[in-house]
Amino acid sequence: MALISAVFSSLPTLLTYGALALGVAFAIHILSQLIVPKDPRQPPVVFSILPFMGNAVEFGMNPIQFLKKCQEKYGDVFTFYMVGKRVTVCLGADGNQFVFNAKQNLSSAAEAYNDMTKYVFGREVVYDAPHNIFMEQKRFIKAGLNSEHFRQHVPMIVEETTEFFKQFKKPSGLMEAYSTFGELIICTASRCLMGKEIRAALDESVAGLYYDLDQGFKPINFMFPNLPLPSYKRRDIACEKMANLYSSIIQRRKAENDNSNADLLQALMDATYKDGTSIPDKHIAGMMIAVLFGGQHTSATTSAWTMLELANQPELIAALRQEQIEKLGSLKAELTFDNLKDMPLLEAVIRETLRLHPPIFQMMRKVVADKIVYEKSGFEIPKGNFICAAPGVTQVDEKYFNEPTKYNPYRWLEKTDPVHQLEVGDDANIDYGFGAVGISSKSPFLPFGAGRHRCIGEQFGYLQLKTIVSTFIRTFDFELEKEGVPKPDYTSMVVVPEHPSNLKYTWRE
Numbered sequence: 001m002a003l004i005s006a007v008f009s010s011l012p013t014l015l016t017y018g019a020l021a022l023g024v025a026f027a028i029h030i031l032s033q034l035i036v037p038k039d040p041r042q043p044p045v046v047f048s049i050l051p052f053m054g055n056a057v058e059f060g061m062n063p064i065q066f067l068k069k070c071q072e073k074y075g076d077v078f079t080f081y082m083v084g085k086r087v088t089v090c091l092g093a094d095g096n097q098f099v100f101n102a103k104q105n106l107s108s109a110a111e112a113y114n115d116m117t118k119y120v121f122g123r124e125v126v127y128d129a130p131h132n133i134f135m136e137q138k139r140f141i142k143a144g145l146n147s148e149h150f151r152q153h154v155p156m157i158v159e160e161t162t163e164f165f166k167q168f169k170k171p172s173g174l175m176e177a178y179s180t181f182g183e184l185i186i187c188t189a190s191r192c193l194m195g196k197e198i199r200a201a202l203d204e205s206v207a208g209l210y211y212d213l214d215q216g217f218k219p220i221n222f223m224f225p226n227l228p229l230p231s232y233k234r235r236d237i238a239c240e241k242m243a244n245l246y247s248s249i250i251q252r253r254k255a256e257n258d259n260s261n262a263d264l265l266q267a268l269m270d271a272t273y274k275d276g277t278s279i280p281d282k283h284i285a286g287m288m289i290a291v292l293f294g295g296q297h298t299s300a301t302t303s304a305w306t307m308l309e310l311a312n313q314p315e316l317i318a319a320l321r322q323e324q325i326e327k328l329g330s331l332k333a334e335l336t337f338d339n340l341k342d343m344p345l346l347e348a349v350i351r352e353t354l355r356l357h358p359p360i361f362q363m364m365r366k367v368v369a370d371k372i373v374y375e376k377s378g379f380e381i382p383k384g385n386f387i388c389a390a391p392g393v394t395q396v397d398e399k400y401f402n403e404p405t406k407y408n409p410y411r412w413l414e415k416t417d418p419v420h421q422l423e424v425g426d427d428a429n430i431d432y433g434f435g436a437v438g439i440s441s442k443s444p445f446l447p448f449g450a451g452r453h454r455c456i457g458e459q460f461g462y463l464q465l466k467t468i469v470s471t472f473i474r475t476f477d478f479e480l481e482k483e484g485v486p487k488p489d490y491t492s493m494v495v496v497p498e499h500p501s502n503l504k505y506t507w508r509e
């Protein structure tokens with residue numbers, strides 16, 4: 001009792017001291033930015049009011065707008081503070097090239113991401129593996145995503161999509177774009193990549209495990225990878241259970257000689273490391289989880305944005321249907337891996353969605369050498385800083401794209417935008433251990449990244465999206481519920497349409 005009353009009686013004094021300390025911290029933070037002389041070798045620092053938080057709030061609300069505003073004020077290279085982290089942003093095509101091509105001993109993706117990803121994917125895979133082993137792991141995954149498998153994947157995706165939409169029983173109604181396509185992508189990706197066993201268990205145990213892992217793959221986990229909270233505990237348990245589940249599937253397939261599966265799981269089971277050792281089950285499980293996370297939200301949001309943009313321009317839906325009629329004879333003709341390759345407008349629609357709505361608009365590395373010199377800008381970036389490329393900014397820069405904020409898939413067919421002169425470069429042929437990268441890191445259009453960390457799921461991603469879009473436009477007429485394409489929501493790991501982003505659908509005959 002005495003203690004409580006003592007605390008209460010001293011509360012006003014405590015509050016006064018607290019407010020004073022906060023005031024001093026603010027004053028020091030602001031004055032140090034105004035008074036302390038700047039090192040001219042280092043990039044300019046973006047002014048911020050809040051100590052520790054830095055520019056996190058402004059960045060979090062609309063990062064593209066924030067980065068463009070900073071670009072106008074400070075130029076293409078600048079540093080800002082975000083929850084105690086120093087982030088040096090390198091904008092423009094040169095900035096992309098600098099970040100994506102930086103040497104491994106100077107800057108590291110593992111140092112930037114592994115604190116978080118090791119808990120979701122498990123140990124000894126991806127960023128938790130030595131870099132050369134990770135590159136081998138990428139090679140295995142890429143090898144499993146091949147034309148022979150893709151040929152078998154297309155009918156599977158058509159079947160999954162057709163079945164999935166049967167749940168919309170009314171002749172017309174509303175569907176929320178991101179959640180609907182998110183659910184569909186889990187089905188299609190599980191069926192094609194994760195294996196028939198995982199697909200079969202999707203409605204039961206696996207869905208819960210996916211959910212718990214996903215709760216550990218949020219911006220908060222990036223900032224605070226390991227808090228003593230129930231969701232973190234559930235994430236760890238789910239990771240272990242997934243590894244055990246995969247292990248049991250692998251053991252069963254081996255015992256029963258069940259080895260003619262067109263999925264990624266089988267491809268990994270059949271692969272061996274360069275030193276001749278076979279891949280441990282827990283590495284296979286980790287890679288499967290990483291693939292799921294690499295492809296799930298990215299493809300879900302891209303399909304949602306595509307349908308929303310199409311719904312906003314019905315003449316595009318008509319043109320896509322016309323393309324199918326011209327190429328295939330009718331909207332009832334079977335979709336195949338080969339005929340989907342020959343649909344330029346369909347491809348351009350997806351490219352344009354990825355330009356205007358890149359799911360991952362910025363990519364980070366952490367400087368691990370004493371400093372890294374960005375020669376073209378003349379700046380030195382010190383150890384511990386994050387360096388950040390932001391293709392999401394170059395992809396809407398009028399230097400590279402005419403009328404950059406307009407959703408116009410035809411730009412990819414007409415090829416009159418300045419971007420087309422910049423997409424080529426020798427670094428496209430570099431092989432970091434998983435085959436040639438395929439695109440120059442100097443391109444302003446990099447929704448799949450570039451360099452050693454470039455996406456290896458691009459081809460599968462396109463195939464999946466093309467098949468889903470084609471099936472959707474054959475199945476439904478659709479329009480936006482409210483006028484205008486929804487705004488982007490930047491609070492998840494990928495950029496999603498603001499919730500709810502409803503489509504009004506009507507079943508076609």
Ligand code: HEM
Binds near residue numbers: 109
């Ligand atoms: C629309 C679909 C997709 C988009 C927009 C996308 C985007 C990206 C981006 C931007 C990166 C580079 C990250 C960085 O540099 O930090 C990346 C890497 C990667 N993605 Fe994708 N991705 C997609 C689909 C997929 C799919 C379907 C898979 C698996 C089948 C996948 C697996 C990976 C892997 C393994 C990496 C390598 C990460 C690294 O080396 O650090 N992605 N992806």
